[in-house]
Amino acid sequence: MSEKPVKGSRRVFMTGNEVCAWAALAAEADIMYGYPITPQTDIMQYWTRLAPKYGRKFLQTEDEISAGFTTVGGVIAGKRAFSATTGPGNTLFQEPMSMAEMMRIPTVVIIPQRGGPSTATVIYSQQEVTMTTFGGNGEGFRIVYSTAGHQDLYDYTIKAFNTAWKYRFPTFVLGDGYQAKMREPLTIYDPAERGIEMVKTEPLVGLPGTPGVDRPVQYLRNTYNTEEELYDVVMSIAKDYEKAAPEIMEWQDFDTDGEMDVLILAHGVVSRAAQGALPLLKDAGIHAGHFRPITLRPMPEEQMRQAAAKAKRILVVESAYGQFLKLVKEALYGMDKPIDTLLRPGAGVTAEEIVHRIQEGR
Amino acid sequence: MTREKVALAPHMPKCWNPDTKPHKFCPGCGHGLALKMLGEAIDELGIQDKVVFGCDIGCSLLAWDFFNVDSVQTHHGRTTPVITGIKRARPEIIGIAYMGDGGGYAIGAQHLVNSATRNEKVTAILINNTNYGMTGGQMAPTTLPGQKTETTPYGRDPKETGYPTLGPEMVAAIAREGAYVARGSISNLRQLKKYLKKAIQNQMDGNGFSFVEVLSSCPTNWRTNAEATWSFVEKDMAEYFHVGEFKVPGLKEEK
């Protein structure tokens, strides 16, 4: 084993894409498969510069369909394989990711969201929430971490590999173009020194011995003949997912003690604006709290409901036209809370805008 | 066992999975013959423990539990990238991607082209039976001019739908030194096995991409009897799709 890419821990100032490449290295990722698309490409560029020094591999594929399926192949072979994509590339990724969902293949994909629909912008959005949580012809048996900044990108990229391999669901690190391209400080570290042990990988094919002679043959299926057969398979995946969900869910709340005038619900980088809005609102005599789900799949619904129960109103803020809102409505179903929105598809949200929206609504 | 019974017992390649035999292909289908030659090739190369067999969707999928080798069902057209991903991650594995003409030349054409261009060290085997069999006999990239299918009920009109894809010719044109490209036929099994063996050996030698198209039969969708079926494979198809080796590593001039 070659030397560790990150030793001890140190403070750095870099772009989010570079952070992801370092995190994947630190997480002992073996191979990256990918296809260039802005603003994801720098992850590949950093990876291709760093990986050979540590004996890791890379394949640039012909498109994102291939990037997804080769990643699936890499994981089937027993390697910690990952990819990164965004926007229209993420659309193409939904096909291989539905295969990963069905076959319990622990792929890791980093998604710095760009604007949509279509080619849209190469800049930023939160418009890939629906696709990343529930894309493909599947049931959303995926794990989606929505990061808010560089420390998150580092922490959750490492964690994504472990969650994926422990629970065997395709796992996504859902960032955005802002996080991809901006530079800010963070601490990178050797996971082992933080007591983080990388979950061991194991091959699904090419096991020791001769199949059918001294060991069972590995037949990996995603196709079934009867409704009953399929139903049983999907229900068993669903059961595993439900069981794992409480262990996987993560969230943060800010100033949600006591009765709130308004609870701001936001995820990802928009959560930073929400956090920034709280003191401004306080100065204006408004008691606001903020709840941020870190996992969008599984969604910490119970925790969100508890926070919502203490607020007079809800404000959902996102850089999309209601994709997160849909998840919120599902989580808060049956609660009698008025929901206001600040929906800015493909555009950033600032603390000031949130404050303005709340004051305007009063 | 009496002598008669021994004689009646079908000869099966050692690497076949006997529990899934008789296989699920239609009577007269060429897949069984191609897979038999592939099985013998695997046996003769002694690589049952090293092969990972990927199946495309379509009739190729029916081969998913055909062998006692680790096998992966993929998606339609996506077998080449799945096997490529496995091979890149674990070069010691011998990756075989098994697909039909639709999977290789239509929906997965970009993967075939680019794997060949990159000279991926995998072996792709493509069954050409001039139609989409599993979905009930629609036009495939390989459907012959004038051939009737469910989506060309008056016969394929090249003016409207182009001419049949010449896969090995295309792959040979884009693949570089180290690639092995051939077209065999179920009408010449000895030759077919030779091609399949060479295609796998070529991967084992680390030379480059290996590709074998197999001219095959589909009497169910062709609606042909035995005689007409063989005649279509041996005459009509062979006339358009030339059997032979198109690229052999080390040979300067390939036929």
Add this chain to the structure above:
Amino acid sequence: MAIRIVLAGEGGQGVQIIANMLAESAYAEGKEAVYIPNFGVEQRGGVSIAYVQIDDKSIGSPKFPKADIVVALSNRAVDRTRQYVDERTTFIYDTSLISAAEIAEEAMGIQAIEADPRSQRTTELTDSTKKKDQVKLPENAANTIGIPANDIAKNELHPRVFNIIILGTLLKATAVVPLERIKEAIEDKLGAKFEKNPALRELNYKALDKGMSLVERLV
């Protein structure tokens, strides 16, 4: 104390590099810093904008509605950055207010250091923007300062160090990091080149000084 800076110019004027240097130096000083480049498709031949935030405490969203300091280095940059100006903003512009077509190839200067290569591109667009006498500076700024950085670079120093003059100006205006720290940053990026050509170091430091002499501390 929080400082928000918007820095905009034509692709090729090197704004991204100095924005990054400023943010990185502030970070090296132990402050929180976020720098985000704009990276629209338009960057190829468009206005290049950098957003920098420096603070003692952690920083929220990477973009912001209004800036403490806006620096606009071209005609189009003035228009493009207008939205970030309010009554608390210091608006600094280059008095030559060049238009896109006037960016010389050699103005890439220190931009030759690694950074987003796209921000290093000089534009070949035919300029459809307004003539300099038509550009209206924002009227709502707290103060508006014109600096002849482009002329100084061209006439007194070298077009290559245009953006270093701007960096000096920003440094003086914000006092957000000590001069020494910026010099270290320049040394970091260009040390190897300086070894080969010590005159280059002197040129850059001179540009820094010049830039600093153009303004007073503002923040």
